[in-house]
Amino acid sequence: MQEKGSISIHTENIFPIIKKFLYSDHEIFLRELVSNAVDATQKLRSLAQLGEFKGELGELKVKVSVDKDARTITIADRGLGMTAEEIKKYINQIAFSGASEFVEKYKEQDAATKDQIIGKFGMGFYSAFMVADNVEIFSRSYQEGTKGAHWTCDGSTEFTLDTTDKADRGTDIVLHVAADSDEFLEPARLRTILNKYCKFLPIEIEFEGEVINQTAPIWTKQPAELTDEDYVKFYQELYPFSEPPLFWIHLNVDYPFNLTGILYFPKVKDELQFQRNKIQLYSRQVFITDEVKDVVPEFLMLLHGVIDSPDIPLNVSRSFLQADAAVKKINTYITKKVGDKLAELYRKDRAGYEEKWSDIGLFVKYGMLSDDKFYEKAKDFVLVQNVAGKFFTLPEYQEFVQANQKSKDEQTVILYTTDAEAQHAFVQAAQDRGYDVLNLNGPLDSHFIGQLEQKLEKTTFKRVDAETASKLIDKDEAAESVLSDDDKTRLQELFTKAISNEQMHVLVEALSPQDAPVIITLPEFMRRMKDMQRTGGGGGMQMFGSLPDSYTVSINANHPVAQRVLNAEGEAGAQLARQAFDLGLLAQGMLKGEALTAFVKRSADLLAAE
């Protein structure tokens, strides 16, 4: 006997609202229905384990099929099934009342909170009406002596319910696809959707005669059961054609929240080409999204892999997610795990860690800059490398330069180059004084230097070409000048005239005779200001307009060239000064264009002269 009824909800227009607003992605109907089928199958399995179901479980696949001519999609399971009474209870009442409650709440709210409300209602079964104008349920409960039930609903609040002679236990959901949803009748489209959302569901899903999923993906296993090959293989399944990962972290926590997953460190290369949105978020093996922003700390967005947690609220708006306590804890947990893993790698295999540094360095620095807690952890395993290629931790390096690189006011001065080739003359001059020079040429290094100066006590950084080598570290060791004060003044005038450029501030200094005759430097402070201005930072600095270039030209009073310039008559002195100045420019990589051509010609003339 057929029963007709009306679903007891107060809202008539529930479906248009669901269809329009519930999920922006209509394709998720398949995820919802397949995961219901999987749940029903797992429940039956548990009942069998508990001894409450004594029959044969048999094959427990969920089968998805499409019939283009009949315009139907069927999701069939051999799970615990439903009696007519259960359909009334679970489908008519629970699911419908959930939906109507949703609509009631929804209507009351302003636009901003609407978003949040959507996320809090699991609409599971009703998402079918986003693509179907009629839905049928054929179901037979596992309980003995029950009959098959057949339910139909055309998307209004009316339904029919009668018996059916379904032979087998389980549920078939038949969707009669609506005219505006033809795309879902294409097998290729369905396969893509299944691959996206159902690839790791715990019960086999069959489509067109093939099982499309892995029921026990490796993140659900214990690390002890897995080999390195398993992890690498899984990585390559997730990201075909990519280079193998550097290493990985297996996440596994039950309390105070539930989280499993594997995070991989990819080879990042030494560039800022961060590959984001590579982490996939699952809830009990059902794919949810690959937009994990807010769930995963910003600086860990470059990791790859899978996170699975039933505790992450799904489909919620961003602001809600950010404020969610579980999400915050997950965030902290992941950061801690990553820090622990890096610390362990560093401790257990220093050589291997150094080898990987070019790939992980950027990421570690990014973490230190963006998360203070991570800084505290990483400050002991972040590495710096000197121009000779040797790696140091920060404490090691401070110790290393301690003796030789302290200024008179007890500051440790750390010297660095951003381009060891271009700044070679300066690197060399610093090394000649017994100083060590770090390579800090990464895209985040200028920020990193700023951070270290704030955090490390009595430590400053200076680029090797910020001063002449003798002044890089102010030790109060004034060298004697061989020139009289008069000569110095004359020399300064001669050079200023020969150079005739307002951006060049000429100074006569008593450097070592081994130093170059003319050294051009850009003070550290000026260079940083200019860097900041270039990258758009520095706030109010823009007020002053573009900063002028302002270099210091140090004339080495103790170099024989100084004497020669002073002794030369007229034009010859200016020529010599100009030549020496050009050598200074050359060492800084600043000799270009016309000046370079003039220099080459002048040099040739000088070579040809007696």
Ligand SMILES: Nc1ncnc2c1ncn2[C@@H]1O[C@H](COP(=O)(O)OP(=O)(O)OP(=O)(O)O)[C@@H](O)[C@H]1O
């Ligand atoms: N294939 C099925 N076999 C057995 N029972 C089912 C099946 N599909 C749905 N049900 C029953 O209908 C109920 C309502 O399903 P619905 O998908 O709307 O919500 P849910 O699964 O409880 O939660 P969610 O919104 O998270 O999916 C389920 O809880 C379940 O009891």
